[in-house]
Amino acid sequence: MSEQRPPLPPFTEETARLKVRAAEDGWNSRDPRRVSLAYTPDSRWRNRAEFVTGREEIVGFLTRKWRREHEYRLIKELWAHTGDRIAVRFAYEWHDDSGQWFRSYGNENWEFDQDGLMARRHASINDLPIAEDERLFHWPLGRRPDDHPGLTDLGL
Template structure:
């Protein structure tokens, strides 16, 4: 049985820890490492894409980080209760042509009893920026 600490119900301390663990994993840009935080049958909505299952998470993230170069993410705890956490985030990246972007958004997370994320719903907006306008370096 897979367990991914911290497990719910979350306190302020454990919710903050869960958010930092997610930020660290995503900043590794390692799709397999990231996917291990999710249930085998995880459900995602990422922008207008619906992704189901850990295997598809790996495919999605592999493709994402081939397009989004020099990706750097910052997550912030927004709210938590029981087995749910809400975060706001921003990340920056550039495309193959060198155009930089900042993406802003919110995520709603739901965890199983073992601390694996079973549902992730993300709303994301992109803004083209100049390299010197980056916040996250």
């Protein structure tokens, strides 16, 4: 029996938006094992200059990431979709061990298999140091509340 992660391709605008929000919610859990289950067992990533293959490497990557990116809060927004592919833009806020805050901006291109698992993820990301009073993402850690503004509403 195959794993399925609805919604499944081909994506409509509505199902692509649901897929993007599900990915945002997963990453905001900061649970590497949970996040890895949204990807194929042999998923291939490019994240900045790092290349990751498979769920175990995804778990290792995310574990390292969230050990250094404290108070991580992410917003993703649908950019485009077609068939089995979705493009998103995103921003997340976090601070390092010294207390320096950052807003990281980026774009991702996703490709899904027929069961709705992500087979490829290509991410380009830039980090902008910000002052704590410049933060815009203030919800409690975890899922972004439905009434919290998205990227467009925040002018990002």
